[in-house]
Amino acid sequence: MSARDLPLTDHYDVKRGEDGHRYLVPLIRGFNLTRIPLLNKGTAFTAEERDLLGLDGLLAPQVDSLEVLVERLYAEYAALDDPMRKHTFLRNLQDRTEVQFYALLSRHVEEMLPIVYTPTVGEAVKRFSQIYRYPRGLTISTQNVARARRALANVPLNDVRIIVATDSSAILGIGDQGFGGMAISIGKLSLYTVAGGVGPDKTLPVELDVGTTRQDLRDDPHYLGVKHDRLTGEAYLQFMDTFVEATLQRYPKAIIQWEDFAKDAAFDVLRRYRRVVPSFNDDIQGTGAVVLAGVLNGCRVKGERLSDQVVVVHGAGAGGAGVAAAIREGLRREGLDDEAIARRVFVLDSRGLLTDDRDMEPYKRDLATPKGLTDGWAGTDLLSVIQGARATVLLGLSGQGGIFSEDMVRAAAANTERPMVFPLSNPTANTEALPEDVLRWTDGRALVATGSPFPPVTHGGQTYEIGQGNNAFIFPGLGFGAILARVREVTDGMVTEAAYALAAYTEEHHPQRLYPPVTELSRASVAVAVAVIRQALADGVATEFEVRRLSDDELRAFVERKFWQPKHLPFRLE
């Protein structure tokens, strides 16, 4: 059978009736139906369905509407007092029934995002071996990589369009987490569905378990990953080649989001595969785009241009490097040449400013400042760079909680009326500075955005909303747009357009803010997806014929129509 002939999943197919409505054709019957989260309706199976499917007597007598079910689930959720308990409650719900999980999540996005995603997902990663229950997603490890094709054939989904894959080498700001990184892939994909409109049966979380450098994990009898040191060099690349090749064969229409790879691997993997399989790195490109959007909005609020700013990026991992590249691209669009750009963007790693006289990893060389530019500075540490370069924008991607000290923030505030200070590292404990401190140190002048969610800050009788500069505002729309345009490749232009689309959305709907509220994640993602499709067409990488002839309004309507909604579809036997 060719891929086209296969049902959507091994357990059901989705068809469209003559009336235009979709329905499910189950390929299993009876009790087993209640064990497949993509099929299980629980007490929402109707009387007719119970009769038809062999469920009579197996369920409570009442037939629930989705609304009532969600109310009941929410009451149970709200009674839990601890974020990890809430996380496992939601994850267990997802592993019982996807529609109910997404119906609940979509009605409480603001409240539940920090539970299924950052910051609580960081804790879930650390405790993944303890909370592991259900075989969600695909694990390719050193134990089964030789059988990667067979492993992929075991996945019951036949039309996967988006894969989030991590090797767990640099999860958030918390480093190597071994097998636990699977929780990040799962969390990111929840956002793809709730905010990016991709149906859950088209998503696949992947953990690439190449081992872990963490001796404590390897010694832990409860640790569920493979217990040896990480593959590196040729062996690592061979492992990755095998995964990519097997994935392409099983899912020729899939896009891969590379997630939380440590710096060198992040660049190597992106470069090696982005033209083999349409893919992007979320931490380099997604974070780069989201931060560019926030800084552009900060400029608008200040009544200035990007080229009026001097940007200091603290942290030269995947995120820091991606952010520096995105800001440079923004400056280029304002007409600056390389030399002018070098005077406006400075990147530091743990040893200080990257200058071109230093020994460093190859990927950092593009980020280095000509040594001559630092003449007359007190040094190349963070405070000296803020003072010497007269920084107006301070971006934290270092993973080092609290590293932005009062004197550094005050130094930035001495260079401009309204400094932008974005402590972006995740999860919350890794935030470079607390928003309330930044606002206090600058007497409310700073424009602040963080990577993890923070409550509003009241200072001097005024309340400041803290925008969440998290790639969650980019990747769902970027991936959804790439899927809808059926791209051959995710181009840099598509990523940059995603940033400008997010900035424009924010300007239109929230002119005083740096980012929209997370309640608008899905609306912002639609705007991002439309811009991404447009750019894919302009770059000649879109293969979907249908999007070619659409006007902007039609394209938006097309994206909205394709947006998956959590609803129980009726079952029919054929």
Ligand SMILES: O=C([O-])CC(=O)C(=O)O
């Ligand atoms: O997951 C998040 O919240 C954002 C991100 O990609 C990271 O911090 O690595």
Ligand SMILES: [Mg+2]
């Ligand atoms: Mg990440």
